[in-house]
Each structure stands twice: as C-alpha cells, then as structure tokens.
Amino acid sequence: MTLEARGLGMTFAGGVTALDGLDLRVEPGEFVAVVGPSGCGKSTLLAMFAGLLTPTSGEILVDGAPATSLLGRAAYMPQRDCLMPWRTVLDNCAVGLELAGASRRQARERARAEVGRFGLEGFEDRRPAELSGGMRQRAALLRTFLAGRDLLLLDEPFAALDALTRRDLQDWLRDVAEADRRTIVLVTHDVTEAAYLADRIYVLTERPGRVALEETVEPPRPRGPEVLASPEFAALQRRLLVTLGFA
Amino acid sequence: MRVLRGAGPPVAFAALVVAAWALLTAVTGIPESSLPTPGQVAAALWDDRAVLADNAWVTIGEILVGYAAAIAVGLSLAIVIHASRAVERAVYPWLVVSQMVPIVAIAPIFVIWTGFDLRPKVMVIALVAFFPLAVSTIDGLKAADPELLRLLRTLGAGRVTRFRIAQWPAALPSVFSGLKVAAALSVIGAVFAEWVGSGEGLGYLVLTYNNQVATADMFAVIVVLGAIGIALYGLVLLAERLVLPWYHDERRAL
Numbered sequence: 001m002t003l004e005a006r007g008l009g010m011t012f013a014g015g016v017t018a019l020d021g022l023d024l025r026v027e028p029g030e031f032v033a034v035v036g037p038s039g040c041g042k043s044t045l046l047a048m049f050a051g052l053l054t055p056t057s058g059e060i061l062v063d064g065a066p067a068t069s070l071l072g073r074a075a076y077m078p079q080r081d082c083l084m085p086w087r088t089v090l091d092n093c094a095v096g097l098e099l100a101g102a103s104r105r106q107a108r109e110r111a112r113a114e115v116g117r118f119g120l121e122g123f124e125d126r127r128p129a130e131l132s133g134g135m136r137q138r139a140a141l142l143r144t145f146l147a148g149r150d151l152l153l154l155d156e157p158f159a160a161l162d163a164l165t166r167r168d169l170q171d172w173l174r175d176v177a178e179a180d181r182r183t184i185v186l187v188t189h190d191v192t193e194a195a196y197l198a199d200r201i202y203v204l205t206e207r208p209g210r211v212a213l214e215e216t217v218e219p220p221r222p223r224g225p226e227v228l229a230s231p232e233f234a235a236l237q238r239r240l241l242v243t244l245g246f247a
Numbered sequence: 248m249r250v251l252r253g254a255g256p257p258v259a260f261a262a263l264v265v266a267a268w269a270l271l272t273a274v275t276g277i278p279e280s281s282l283p284t285p286g287q288v289a290a291a292l293w294d295d296r297a298v299l300a301d302n303a304w305v306t307i308g309e310i311l312v313g314y315a316a317a318i319a320v321g322l323s324l325a326i327v328i329h330a331s332r333a334v335e336r337a338v339y340p341w342l343v344v345s346q347m348v349p350i351v352a353i354a355p356i357f358v359i360w361t362g363f364d365l366r367p368k369v370m371v372i373a374l375v376a377f378f379p380l381a382v383s384t385i386d387g388l389k390a391a392d393p394e395l396l397r398l399l400r401t402l403g404a405g406r407v408t409r410f411r412i413a414q415w416p417a418a419l420p421s422v423f424s425g426l427k428v429a430a431a432l433s434v435i436g437a438v439f440a441e442w443v444g445s446g447e448g449l450g451y452l453v454l455t456y457n458n459q460v461a462t463a464d465m466f467a468v469i470v471v472l473g474a475i476g477i478a479l480y481g482l483v484l485l486a487e488r489l490v491l492p493w494y495h496d497e498r499r500a501l
Contacts, residue, residue: 047397052400074401075401076398077398080394082394082395082398084395084412084417086491086494095412099399100403127496130496147402
C-alpha cells in the first residue's frame, strides 16, 4: 500500500513537540529508511504509522485516502524484541497468526515452515531466554513477517546488537526483504545501515522532527558488500552525515 | 533429587534445634508443664495420634475451603481492580482498611452471624488470606511490559485478549508469591477461627490442652499444625513449578 504523511505533527500532553510538519511518502514495495538523531521523533512517527498514536496535526493517507484507524494495518516491530518469556520461540512468532484467528496448531505449522529462513531451526521449542540477542531479534522479525501485513514498521531492530551480529542481520534482512517483497519502513540512527538496505532515505532534523533531506540510493538493492566500498556510497553517507550535523 | 537435596540444610538445622532443646531441658531440669523434652512431645504425638488425626482432618477441611475462598475473592478482586480505574479508586482503600480492623474483633461477629459450623472459619480464613494475594496479583498485572501490550494492539488484540495473552501470564509469578503468603495465613486463620468458636479442630485442641496444662500435648498439636502448613506451602510450590517452568528456567540461567 502507499503510505503518505502530510504535514504530520505530534505534540504530547506534556508540551513536548516530537514532530512538526513532516512530509513523507512510501510507495508499495518500497524499502524506506528514516534516519535521525536520537529524540527526533522517529519512533513517534512509526507509532503513528502503526496506529498507536494519533497525530495532533496533519494527516496520514493510505492509498490516497485519509486513514481513520491504522491499528492492525501494519506489522510493527518495537525497539525491544518483546518476546514473551512464557512462550516458546515458535509460539512467540505465531502470536500474530493466532490473533488473526488461526488455531494454535495452524499458527504453529505456518511459523514452523518459516523458522529455517529466519535461522531459528532447532530452537522452535526453546524459550526466548535461551536465545542469543541476534536470534531473539530474528524471532521478533519472524513474528513481524508472520503478522501477514503488507507494511512492516521496524523500529531500530538492530540497535541493541553487537557490530558483527548487526552486519550479519543486515545482510539477512536484505535477503529476506528481497525474497518477500513488502513495504518496509525502517527507523534507524545508523547511516550505513540505512544506505545499505533502503531504496530511499529520509533524514530528519532534531526535535521537532521534519524532513531535512531525501535521498534515493543507487545502485538499486539488493546491494552487496562491494557497494559499501564504492566512492558513490561514501559520498552518500557523507551527505547524510552532514545533514545530521556531522561535518 | 533436586527437592531432596534442597531439604538437606533445613532438616539438619531442625535437628540442631531439637538437640539444643533436648540439652536445655536436660541441663536446666525445667518442668514439663513449662517446656517438655522432645521425647515427651514425641510420646504425646504417638499417644494422642487418634485425637490428633480426627481433629487434623477438621482443620485441614477448614483450611482448604477457606484457602479456596481466599483465592476466589483475592483473584477476582485483583482482576476487577486492575480492569477499572474507578473500582480501584473506590475499593482499594477499603481493602487496606479490611486488614486494619483487628480480626480478633471481627471473628466473634462472624460466629454470631453464622454459628459454630464451617462458615465462620471460612470467613476468617478468607479475610486474613485474600489480601496479600489480591495485592501481589494487582502488582503483577501492572508489571506487564507496556511495549508488548502496544505490540499486541497493533496485531489486533483487544483488551480481553491482551489480558489473556500478556498480562495474566506476566502476573503469574506475583500471583504465586501471593498464594504462598496466603497459604501460611490460612493455617493461622483456621486456628484462630477455632479459638473463637469451635468444638473441634486442632485450634480447639490447643485451647483444651492449654486449660489442662498438658504442655507436651499442646506441642504435639503445634507440630501437626506446622506439618499441615508446610504441606500446603509445598503443594503451592509444586504447582508453581508445574505452571511456571519458564520462570524457574530463566532464573536458573541468571
């Protein structure tokens, strides 16, 4: 689906304005990254797209029509993995299917079919506490994918991981996103991550957040590690960093 | 095996206390009416076994029914209070007040209302035992991860579903903490209820032996009461292990 934010603003009850006059557009099947300094309102933006917050000004359009309630239209992945410690990995991943009305058995079966692709083989019946940070994040991503929505909203999914695991999961997300074309909005503060994975990047200003820069990434994805070393990629990263205030 | 190994230290400690007790009575020559020797208590346990068993069944029955009532009242109050801010504000303070009023003063009223049967005992037990369960359940229900609840909302989960999937399971460790405290209080409540108005039961037996200055027999009753308390607590612990394997695995892993 096409997702569009027009003049979006959010002022919280305490008087803090997180976003002000933000314009942004996500085409069907597109992978859009939103980059910004911490506290710029990127998580707020995602929560609004997920239907958890109602904007105090501006509007969100879905396929060109103002969206009344976005709740339940997108699959949202919060910053923390939010895996339930009392459920097995499989039952955690299948929770979206269960809530969509599938029986527990059906939900498990469908989740079981996907664990291989998500690198969770052999861990289906373990509990989240037994998983490494990277595997927990994969399980959370599988839960997000299995929710069966066209639009995925990922809130800094790799922020809490060590650098090597993060690289690994970025490559893996690239492949999964390629094989399973959905519309993805990825919020991150990692410029390289955004440039490596996304079709298009929005850089937000400091709070209150609005769009400071919009960049289309070349060459088209999927991109391999060789792209990371190219002068074009370095130039793009530099433009992003300069916009963020790093000279 | 784990359970047996866990029982080692407390049993050893109990043996130490009994040995010190035996030594104390032997050295001081304190009269039996003040402090009987462990041997005299053991003898009383054996001699009174028929009376103890008969009355123990009465008290066990009161404890089980009272405990069940405390659980029903405690859990449903906790859930209603959790569900409604208005109910919480209106009712919660009175729950606290219900614990401030001395049970000693209320119990005779229960007897006046209902007589000498099972009912006043169940009421006293429920009154003393529901409170810790209700409070820890309310706290447990509040402890659910708000981010998880938001996530479930985006997946289309309504209030009842969020409760079932996230809040209740997250509250269970606290629920069991409350159940353990309530188990201990149920035994105390039963004994006390029997003191106020009963013609049978272990609490009644303690009073009777007390009037006869049959101290060794009183100790024997206390031993049986302790055993009942430990058994009830053990059952709750066992249920916790069965219901919350994830909780114990997680804590072992830490």
